Each structure stands twice: as C-alpha cells, then as structure tokens.
C-alpha cells in the first residue's frame with residue numbers, strides 16, 4: 001500500500017553514450033509499475049526507425065519558438081544545435097492521476113525542472129568507468145575520429161553534472177540499472193514528507209503536533 005496518491009516526477013539524465021534510452025526501456029519493461037514516459041518535442045531531424053509522437057514530437061524551429069513564447073514547456077534547452085523541450089500540458093494531469101512521469105532529458109533542462117518542481121526525483125546514470133563509455137562511443141557507428149573525440153569531450157564535461165542529482169545509478173548492466181531505479185522510486189514513495197499527511201488521515205490524527 002502506498003501512502004501518497006500523487007505520482008513522482010522522475011528526471012533521468014547522464015552523459016552521451018551511457019545508455020539512458022536502453023535503461024529506460026528496461027525500466028518500462030518491468031512488471032507492476034505505473035510509469036508513463038513524457039514524449040519530448042524537438043527540432044532535430046527524425047532518425048531512421050523513430051516514430052513521430054512516440055520517440056519525439058518532431059516540429060519546425062518556428063513552431064518550437066512559438067511554443068516557447070506561449071509558455072508551453074516545463075523546460076526546454078538547446079543541445080548540439082537543436083531545441084528539445086518537455087510539453088507542459090499532460091505532465092501535471094498524469095501526476096495527479098498517480099502516474100509516475102519519467103523525463104529523459106539533458107542537464108540544463110533537468111535543472112529547470114528542479115527549480116519549478118523541487119520535489120522531483122533527479123537520477124543521473126553513469127558508466128562503470130570512463131573507458132567503458134569511450135568504448136561505447138567508439139563502437140556506436142562509423143564516425144570520424146574527430147567526431148568521436150568531440151563526443152568524448154562532451155561526455156567528460158557531462159560527468160561533472162552528477163553533483164546536481166539526488167541519485168547516481170551505475171549502468172554496469174542494463175537490468176541492474178533498471179532495478180536500482182525501481183528501488184529508488186519505491187523508497188521515494190515511502191519518504192516521510194511525501195506520506196505523512198495520508199498516514200495521519202488513515203489513523204484519524206491531525207498534522208498539528
């Protein structure tokens with residue numbers, strides 16, 4: 001039995017190439033959860049295999065900028081020349097319904113969310129070693145040495161952002177990382193500050209004193 005009805009806003013970030021997307025999928029494949037993924041909006045080009053409305057909402061730069069003006073984003077950021085943002089509309093509604101809303105976003109956006117929703121749960125995924133990440137980045141495709149170096153440099157800068165997060169999860173093995181995130185979600189629900197009101201209600205006591 002859960003002692004709070006509202007869902008958690010879960011923010012997942014991590015350096016490029018750490019396998020955030022794979023961990024998220026493993027998390028969603030687990031049984032008995034109430035997770036919902038917040039599909040982001042972006043101006044970047046669709047990659048082969050991606051589906052509009054499932055992976056991202058793909059929009060033009062003009063449309064994105066109009067939405068910024070209309071205050072339609074919970075957060076938004078620029079990443080390697082493209083805009084990315086979390087549409088506001090559904091997030092609160094889903095949290096009220098008791099669903100856990102998962103955002104998979106980069107660090108600047110994550111910090112904006114922390115400011116607006118201080119009780120969000122910030123999780124930073126890291127590789128077991130820098131070498132493991134470099135190996136993944138090198139293996140990823142047929143990119144030139146220069147592009148690989150650029151990504152490695154970017155990842156090196158991103159490592160340091162771990163300090164802004166509530167939890168650090170090592171992605172040594174995808175299912176282990178997903179298990180750790182699920183454990184964090186359960187523990188967060190049991191936190192006194194989230195559950196005390198409902199608990200007092202249950203036992204017919206008031207909050208005061």
Ligand code: 5GP
Pocket residue numbers: 040041044075076077079084085086104105106107108109110
């Ligand atoms: P990609 O282009 O590889 O799909 O994503 C690039 C980066 O943008 C990743 O770090 C991803 O987590 C981040 N990202 C995806 N959606 C959003 C979003 O809505 N807001 C922010 N701030 N970052 C996002």
